[in-house]
Amino acid sequence: MLRYHKNIYFKKEDIQKLINFTDKLNKLDWRYSKHSIDGLSYRAVDVEGLLRHIKGVQLDYKNIFEYYAEGSEILKVCYRVNYGSIDIILVLNEDKLIVTIYLNSATDCHDTLKKNIYCRHWQEPK
Secondary structure, three states, X not given: OEEEEOOOEOOHHHHHHHHHHHHHHHOOXXXXXXXXXXXXXXXXXXXXXXXXXXXXXXXOHHHEEEEEEXXXXXXXXXXXXXEOXXXXXXXXXXXXXXXXXXXXXXOOOOOOOOHHHOOEOOEOOO
């Protein structure tokens, strides 16, 4: 599976796929993996309030910062959704299953990004 990050490289031919992926998700009901709920339970956050907020979210492909692909198929997409002074990070599969969810500072610039794990237009990741 190949990983792409917006600060490194998004394939131009995948932009329409990401728009279509997002449009499809917006027509589906939210689903939550056990992993995603377990992860939230270890954090000091109002889980019920957070999930209520997510339920009303309309996803926008412009909020995608990372995606995973195999061949020409998009498998998972990572969205950054505003939640007041913080952001909700949602990793969703094609069935709108929340694979992973976590909170991040809205001002985080991701200085620790491991660039070598992502595809670049001139080379594949190591």
